[in-house]
Amino acid sequence: MLNCKICSRPVKEEGYCKxxxxxxxxxxxxxxxxxxxxxxxxxSYLVNISKNSLTGEWAKEVVKYLIEDERRNVKEK
Amino acid sequence: MKKYTLIISEKPDAASRIATALDxxxxxxxxxxxxxxxxxxxxxxxxxxxxxAIGHLYTVAGIKKGEWDYPVFDYQWVPRWxxxxxxxxxxxxxxxxxxxxxxxxxxxDACDYDxxxxxxxxxxxxxxxxxxxxxxxxxxxxxxxREELRESFSNLLPQLDFALVEAGLARHEVDWLYGINLSRAxxxxxxxxxxxxxxxxxxxxxxxxxKYIETREKNIRIFVPTPFWNITAxxxxxxxxxxxxxxxxxxxxxxxxxxxxxxxxxxxxIVKIDTKEFQSRPPVPFDLGALQSEAYRLFKYTxxxxxxxxQHLYINALISYPRTSSQKLPPAIGYKTILKKxxxxxxxxxxxxxxxxxxxxxxxxxxxxxxxxxxxYPTGDLPERSxxxxxxxxxxxxxxxxxxxxxESALEQSLKISADINRNLFFMSAYxxxxxxWLEYYKPYVxxxxxxxxxxxxxxxxxxxxxxxxxxxxxxxxRYNPQSLLKKMEKEGIGTxxxxxxxxQTLYDRKYVKGEQNITITDIGFEVTEVLxxxxxxxxxxxxxxxxxxxxxxxxxxxxxxxxxxTDAIETLRKVTAVFKQKQTEIGAQLxxxxxxxxxxxxxxxxxxxCQTGKLVIIRSKKSGxxxxxxxxxxxxxxxxxxxxxxxGAIKPLVTPCKICGYPxxxxxxNSKQPWKLCLNSNCSVKEKKNVEL
Numbered sequence: 001m002l003n004c005k006i007c008s009r010p011v012k013e014e015g016y017c018k019x020x021x022x023x024x025x026x027x028x029x030x031x032x033x034x035x036x037x038x039x040x041x042x043x044s045y046l047v048n049i050s051k052n053s054l055t056g057e058w059a060k061e062v063v064k065y066l067i068e069d070e071r072r073n074v075k076e077k
Numbered sequence: 078m079k080k081y082t083l084i085i086s087e088k089p090d091a092a093s094r095i096a097t098a099l100d101x102x103x104x105x106x107x108x109x110x111x112x113x114x115x116x117x118x119x120x121x122x123x124x125x126x127x128x129x130a131i132g133h134l135y136t137v138a139g140i141k142k143g144e145w146d147y148p149v150f151d152y153q154w155v156p157r158w159x160x161x162x163x164x165x166x167x168x169x170x171x172x173x174x175x176x177x178x179x180x181x182x183x184x185x186d187a188c189d190y191d192x193x194x195x196x197x198x199x200x201x202x203x204x205x206x207x208x209x210x211x212x213x214x215x216x217x218x219x220x221x222x223r224e225e226l227r228e229s230f231s232n233l234l235p236q237l238d239f240a241l242v243e244a245g246l247a248r249h250e251v252d253w254l255y256g257i258n259l260s261r262a263x264x265x266x267x268x269x270x271x272x273x274x275x276x277x278x279x280x281x282x283x284x285x286x287x288k289y290i291e292t293r294e295k296n297i298r299i300f301v302p303t304p305f306w307n308i309t310a311x312x313x314x315x316x317x318x319x320x321x322x323x324x325x326x327x328x329x330x331x332x333x334x335x336x337x338x339x340x341x342x343x344x345x346x347i348v349k350i351d352t353k354e355f356q357s358r359p360p361v362p363f364d365l366g367a368l369q370s371e372a373y374r375l376f377k378y379t380x381x382x383x384x385x386x387x388q389h390l391y392i393n394a395l396i397s398y399p400r401t402s403s404q405k406l407p408p409a410i411g412y413k414t415i416l417k418k419x420x421x422x423x424x425x426x427x428x429x430x431x432x433x434x435x436x437x438x439x440x441x442x443x444x445x446x447x448x449x450x451x452x453x454y455p456t457g458d459l460p461e462r463s464x465x466x467x468x469x470x471x472x473x474x475x476x477x478x479x480x481x482x483x484x485e486s487a488l489e490q491s492l493k494i495s496a497d498i499n500r501n502l503f504f505m506s507a508y509x510x511x512x513x514x515w516l517e518y519y520k521p522y523v524x525x526x527x528x529x530x531x532x533x534x535x536x537x538x539x540x541x542x543x544x545x546x547x548x549x550x551x552x553x554x555x556r557y558n559p560q561s562l563l564k565k566m567e568k569e570g571i572g573t574x575x576x577x578x579x580x581x582q583t584l585y586d587r588k589y590v591k592g593e594q595n596i597t598i599t600d601i602g603f604e605v606t607e608v609l610x611x612x613x614x615x616x617x618x619x620x621x622x623x624x625x626x627x628x629x630x631x632x633x634x635x636x637x638x639x640x641x642x643x644t645d646a647i648e649t650l651r652k653v654t655a656v657f658k659q660k661q662t663e664i665g666a667q668l669x670x671x672x673x674x675x676x677x678x679x680x681x682x683x684x685x686x687x688c689q690t691g692k693l694v695i696i697r698s699k700k701s702g703x704x705x706x707x708x709x710x711x712x713x714x715x716x717x718x719x720x721x722x723x724x725x726g727a728i729k730p731l732v733t734p735c736k737i738c739g740y741p742x743x744x745x746x747x748n749s750k751q752p753w754k755l756c757l758n759s760n761c762s763v764k765e766k767k768n769v770e771l
Contacts, residue, residue, distance in 0.1 A: 019295065019298070019299065022295075022299050023298070023299040023301075026299050026300070026301050027301055029301075030301040030302075030303050033303040033304075033328065034303060034304065036328065036329055037303065037304045037305070037328055037329050037330055038304065038330055039331075049301055049302065052302055052550065054300065054302040054550050054551075054552060054553060055300065055301055055302060056297050056298040056299050056300040056301070056553060057298045058298040058299050059298070059299050059300060059301050
């Protein structure tokens with residue numbers, strides 16, 4: 001069984017375990033509100049919530065992974 | 078000594094008070110037989126001996142000995158000293174009670190009139206007094222005042238309340254069945270994988286309670302805040318400064334900036350004032366849950382702590398029996414008598430006399446009813462000794478609440494003021510107290526939003542001092558605190574008023590949760606809940622626990638039987654334990670990994686200051702058996718940093734490193750000695766200076 005991209009738990013969806021998958025879904029959902037509020041880009045949004053002390057621990061772990069992933073993608077391009 | 082009446086009480090303090098109250102002269106002889114204190118009193122021509130229990134002297138235990146497996150469905154009631162460590166003293170206590178019973182001609186159970194008290198009395202009468210439960214009479218009282226105790230003794234109930242006893246026996250037996258089977262299933266599964274013995278427990282109420290905390294924690298951990306902006310205006314009317322809020326929160330920054338720019342004017346106008354008068358009814362009398370909630374709100378006492386303080390006050394005959402779920406105060410308690418007694422205390426004189434001057438006294442009662450006891454009220458007896466701060470606080474709260482329930486409704490006015498600043502609408506809410514009513518009696522515990530306002534009218538203009546924009550973010554849900562968790566349990570109908578606080582404490586004892594004010598689930602708590610949710614969801618379901626509670630209440634009302642309830646519980650457990658047996662390896666793997674991690678974390682002292690990459694962990698030398706701290710990189714021949722450790726006492730690694738040298742610090746805990754902190758660095762200058770804080 002495959003492990004989550006972030007922790008050692010088994011994968012549930014798109015490479016995430018159950019808890020990190022829920023956090024990921026929440027991050028995607030809240031992006032719409034941030035876009036409307038501040039007209040931010042996806043990357044800027046991620047950086048913003050990664051620095052926010054109210055962001056939950058698991059959400060932050062996913063954000064960290066997403067930021068690194070974005071940076072990797074940019075480099076590869 | 079000639080033949081006497083043997084009265085069994087729940088605790089020595091209560092025994093002393095009962096004996097003193099029943100003795101005609103108010104004096105009692107205290108005797109001690111092999112450590113058992115008992116009290117001899119004279120009531121009319123009756124010789125009385127009051128002997129105490131010390132809580133539960135009997136408990137449920139499995140019949141088969143030595144076998145540590147599950148499922149276990151065969152059990153019996155046995156003396157507690159046989160199965161629980163630290164209760165050996167009870168053996169002599171029980172022997173002495175049996176000796177006292179041999180010379181008694183009449184038996185009376187005077188334990189608290191509730192489920193626990195009924196079981197304590199019943200089991201002593203049955204097992205230690207040679208089956209006297211069938212002939213024993215029952216004392217029923219709600220306060221330990223002389224008057225009520227004597228009244229109760231003169232009007233003894235002809236027999237024990239067997240419905241209450243049955244309900245209590247069922248509760249204990251069901252809890253034992255759940256506890257023993259599920260805890261063994263968890264512990265054995267974990268041991269099968271990790272090879273380590275770690276006590277993992279759960280229970281009928283513990284499981285769902287832990288699940289509430291886990292669900293909340295998950296919502297906090299996946300939380301993503303979103304921004305919004307509040308616009309506030311500081312205005313001046315007749316030299317009074319007020320804060321107004323813009324009509325809605327803004328979810329777009331550009332929109333908020335536009336409004337802010339438009340509000341940069343010097344003047345505004347009140348466009349509308351909506352007033353609403355409403356009556357605020359007096360509070361209802363305290364049941365235990367409400368007292369615990371209020372004590373937490375006002376003094377931050379945990380529910381467990383409040384229950385203990387209330388119990389002390391009850392034993393000292395200052396308040397009525399606290400473990401009640403009633404919100405009713407029947408006239409039989411004697412409202413006037415209590416108020417007259419309280420009026421003798423200078424602190425309460427004025428308020429008590431004011432209430433006594435009312436033509437009638439009618440309490441504002443709530444809907445909850447407890448057949449055994451009324452709501453909590455002061456007995457009117459004044460403290461014979463000076464109370465400590467916490468006792469004083471709870472006592473005063475109970476007295477003031479008692480006063481307040483007899484007060485008239487308060488009349489309050491709410492005002493909603495709408496104001497226009499350059500065609501943008503702002504609001505302010507305010508409250509006024511028009512008639513104080515019960516609020517006067519409940520000071521200083523009233524939570525009032527009222528404040529003084531100048532004369533305001535529609536069309537009135539005001540000066541705009543400042544308009545500002547505040548960045549905000551939505552907040553994650555709050556973690557439970559002991560009070561809100563207790564409320565949640567109450568709302569979900571799980572546990573009883575007497576057991577909820579203990580269940581919360583058990584979660585702390587098992588290290589499933591941590592944090593006093595903000596309860597956070599630990600990793601092992603997460604794992605246990607996850608396993609239970611996955612393999613036996615019914616165990617963490619409020620629904621099942623609530624149904625079981627209802628059934629047990631039905632036994633008390635004689636609408637169901639203990640046997641039916643136990644059969645259902647065993648049936649459920651048979652299925653659950655079968656799943657555990659079948660999936661033991663899977664469950665063990667999940668729990669074992671976490672146990673290993675938890676143990677590793679417990680042994681980790683901090684980062685290695687030498688190699689910077691390894692972790693410093695507590696290790697025991699295989700050669701010498703001595704413990705020391707070493708770097709994890711030692712095993713890869715990368716770092717040989719090590720530090721000596723004291724060989725006695727428990728070691729607790731501290732999160733904050735040494736303020737002087739930055740090395741990890743540990744705390745040494747030795748029984749009966751003051752704990753002390755130790756910086757691992759033997760050359761740290763802190764060691765040269767005494768009294769320097771690490």
